Amino acid sequence: MADDGPAAGTLTRVRRFFDINKYGLLVCALIATAAQFLAEHYGAPAMLMALLIGIAFHFLTEDPRMAAGIDLTAKKVLRFGVAILGARISADMLIGLGWQMVLLLVLAVAGTILFGVAVARLMGRNWHFGALSGGSVAICGASAAMAIAAILPKDKDSERNLIFVVMGVTILSTIAMIFYPILTSMLAFTDLQSGTFLGGTIHDVAQVVGAGFSVSVPAGEMATLVKLIRVTMLAPVILVLSLVIRNQMSGEVSEAGRPPLLPLFVIAFLVLAAANTFGLVPEALGRLLAEISRWALLFAVAAVGMKTSLKSMLQVGGQAILLIVLETLFIGTIVLVGTIVIVR
Template structure:
């Protein structure tokens, strides 16, 4: 076999994907522009703008590229989140607070699963919303959605979850510092409260440093420890789903026990923990990760119609609000014991 036909085939495949990826990237850049000039969360803007271009995912040259971006680029972005993690970060807070954060993550996910069942909603939605609230908002939602078995509501539920946690995070960024001040929490305790309860990393940083440098540093540290839980939680989900025979075989082959993007996350986190990634390189990969996730969420928005989005119902809203209220109460209770 000659090389030329292989190259021609690869070029044809990439050309087939390029249009959808390019339009997703354009939407992401536009969302970032709105974020920088008008203060709206970039993830939220990318999602809403993507929904407005839903017709591109239904027919035409962009269909395959949008699907590729919503899945593969998303996983690439999640894998690169590993450069934010190091063992030194985890040790810094002490065993009591670390234990509280880990327990809070699993209790929140468990609560989401139980409440979803009580409300008559699918267990997928419970794990998706619970994981996004417990770990790191939109990024966690996209990582968890990548391993959950697909059904006709998968994309709608992902868009709903990303939209909800982004809006709740923005609301929390303003309200939670006021709550901390009313409770007379110390700067460190305020940082633990903000980092342990706000869903998205960007809003944690915004809320923390709006109080003080010490609060911002602590809040960011606590949040990154929650981000550390992303890999083990997604891995646990993948193992249980496979053990129950519920994995998604729609592509004709059995998915791997450990998703490749989680392996990438763990490898990068390990290398960073060993101090082998220079700060400038880590910052570069972190920026690439943020842009990959922004482009991916634009593509996810394009794959979801607004009409289907509105079908999610009030029970789903109640579910994610209850999960949010629970983690706030749990962290405040933990602070009264350990800080």
Template sequence: MTDTLDTLRRLFPGLLVALLVALASRFVSEHYGAPAMLLALLFGIALNFLAAEPKVGPGIAFASRTLLRFGVALLGLRITLELVTGLGAMVVGLIVAGVVLTILFGLSVSRFFGFRYRFAFLSAGSVAICGASAALAIAAILPRDEKSEDRLVFTVVGVTVLSTVAMIIYPILTDLMGLNDREAGIFIGATVHDVAQVVGAGYSISVEAGDTATLVKLLRVVMLAPVVALAALVVRSYASEAEMGGTRPPIVPVFVMGFLALAVLSASGLAPEAVTKAGSNLSSWCLLTAIAAVGVKTQPGEVLKVGSGAALLIVTETLFLAALVAIALAYMPSTT
């Protein structure tokens, strides 16, 4: 009991800083419409001088790693059986193909932009699955080096900015493509990176488009678990112990197993609605606090060294996913 209290006292100052940044970000987001994840990251960077404080450092480190894994695990509570049964086999196939092909595309072209597999998988996985949340989950299982935090921050900023741009442009694009409301929802849900921007773009078209976009987006979130589990297995096989900080990662990370267990519980209908709603809200706060902590740990000058090639890679991956889904919808039987 004494050890637990000592640990809490050691972590409390840093956790409090990260939580206050998260609260400020959510407040500004709700009143002015800016993405909360991006705000948390930027506000955190503005307070990066606190990371050097001995009392703050341990809590910031805990929030940026352990808390984010807990938040990713809780995402499983957002999964329902209706996600699959309500969309149909062709749409589910399109979503799975979009995730897999976008990641493979990112890995195959990354060398032309001057990057190897770490940033390629981080950026492509974020674009393909669920933006900042996917970036946090993927970063948690990748071998770490001196540029790991910088690549993560750059990816979060990149996918969040592109999501905001897509939220404005994609509804106009779906109209130019002649898509009906359900098809427009499929396109937006399958291509926009972050959940909040998917909701904003979808419901700006219609209720049907918004509902469809949200379902498609959450089905992409389901792909997070198998992708991260498979990646962790590959990393475990090929990364050296030095790259992993002296330890081998488990075959399936604990937070991925937690995600899967909670997803099964939610999809089976065994979890009360109040529990799933509370867990989903807690997940959002955990991830927001985690990204705030990542921001506090970030040195802006180091992030800029990632370079313009990283931005071009993320944009290219985003355009690839949009083109892939648009072509698939053009050949898919029309739905009403």
């Protein structure tokens, strides 16, 4: 009987964990499934649909049976989704593009984040909002916004700002998916130039794929590759922001209370990227992890939507909308000029 003690205790904890979180997890799964259905049948962006449906069900967060599972999904499932996204990344991508293209993307990403921080401060807002919006525009839209929000200090406006940024970049990314291919046609870009511009400027991966392959198959392949290079910059950006935040908090809290230098989910991201680089992640497994990551992030977006009220969203203000638009134009200009100069 003694041998059954630890096992029985573990089973009890698992059952208790499921009992506490099951309703919140199930409602997040239901909203994510509905969003995916709308995306597949009506062409609507899945992330945006999950956000909007989540906001409509904000009242569920007031139900104690739902609250714990919704909070778990918004935090833990989010980090899990970002972590396994690393399985799509490899160093071979960087080598394949060449140093000039990699340098262009690094400058575009870093410049957009710094631009966002500077303009946010000029608008009288906290630099955290500029880093959040700039990072989401510069790297990979909603996924980057949620990853960056996970390491930023929390305050009463954190969730409201996150949901606003996710919604903003998703809408702008959808608009770009429609109009940017028209722009590349007007500029008489080659397939490689079109793919470079689309992959370097559109915020979300799904919209990049849609825009790229609407031009041609070579343009779609190039756009996807360039976009994934931007995704690889998520980990270094998180590291730099973590260093800045730790430095700011050094005089406020003890060493034990300061945030980790590199969050565990970012370490997992890097480990999976390294494993993929050395060929340790089979192609089929990589595709499976990418799909799981997409669903995990869709669950998390639904949860974040439910945790944010429409009333609080309306309080963000026109300045925040202007900031995201300016960041989008900023990275678009840099990549456009770089594409014309570098890509033939």
